[in-house]
Amino acid sequence: MSTLQHAGLRLRVSEKFGSTVQGEGSSTGMPACFIRLALCNLICSPCDTPYTWDHKRFDLxxxxxxxxxxxxxxxxxxxPEDLVVITGGEPLIQMAGLTELVKGLRAAGRMVEIETNGTIAPSEPLVAAGPSFNVSPKLSRFGAAMPETRRLRPDVLRAFVATGRARFKFVVSExxxxxxxAALEAAYGLTDISVMPEGTDPEAILAxxxxxxxxVREQGYRLGTRLHVLLWGDERGR
Ligand code: SF4
Structure with missing residues (x-):
């Protein structure tokens, strides 16, 4: 990987940390390191990482x-972890730099998961680089601060399904x-669906x-969790 190849490409980063586990989705429990990118195109009220994007409440x-x-x-x-999780914020806002980062990680043999809110379609070069996509569309209650047309993009959901490497996860409270x-699954053919509770403390997650x-079992979906919250609460960098 030459330095010239990436000349000038930078990513706006919130934080990065290792020696932890993937806390959500299909690979929950796998040893992982995380790169959390800054910025987001949505404004979810229950967001647990507003420090990545909310310039009204945080000094970005x-x-x-x-x-x-x-x-x-x-x-x-x-x-030491084989799995690199690139999360946010919304990582796909920084598509060009993200793609180069994923290419480099994949060339070195790392597994890469990109966590996304599912409103920005992945570019062909990003898909070709070989990451998995953990897509988390925002339901009406979680995304109540936004119109449906902003939080749900049919063309984008179809694009993620078409990659063959999308796993869908939803945060619900009831x-x-x-x-x-179920309506989204029927409309867009969503695959590999897991459902996890909302919460930033272990008691709320367990309840x-x-x-x-x-x-969730009766619906045929996977019951998900937020393993990092069960282990470490809302401690940042875990
Ligand atoms: S999409 Fe994710 S990071 Fe962006 S505001 Fe919503 S919960 Fe927060």
Missing amino acids: RAETHYGGIEELLVWALAQ PAELAEI GMRTLEGP
Whole structure:
């Protein structure tokens, strides 16, 4: 990987950390390191990472920094974990730099998961680089601050399904929201669906899982969790 290849490409980064596990979705529990990119195109009220995008509540100049692609690759490849999770914010806002980062990680043999809100279609070069996509569309309650046309983009959902490497995960707070997921599944052919409770403390996650377990099982979806919250609460960098 030559330095010239990435000349000038930088990513706006919120934080990066290793020695942890993937806390959500299909690969929950796998050892992983995380690169959390800054900026988001949505404004979800229950967002648990507003420090990546909400300039009204946070000083983004202090909360974020610019990292060169080479610098991020060197850091990630020095971590012992085989899985690199690129999350946000919304990582696909920074498509060009993201694509170069994923190419470098894949060339070095790393597994890469990109966590996205499913409103920006992945470019062909990004898909070709070989990451998996953990797509988390926002349901009406979670995304109540926005019109449906902003939080749900049919063309984009279809584009993710077409990659063959999309896993869909939903945050819900009550079983009634499962009907919305079923409607999206029927409309867009969503695959590999997991449902996890909302919450930033272990008690809320466990209570939510107990409430959701039966209805999620009956719907045929996977019951998800937020393993990092069960282990470490809302501690940042875990
Ligand atoms: S899409 Fe994710 S990062 Fe963006 S505002 Fe919503 S919950 Fe927060």
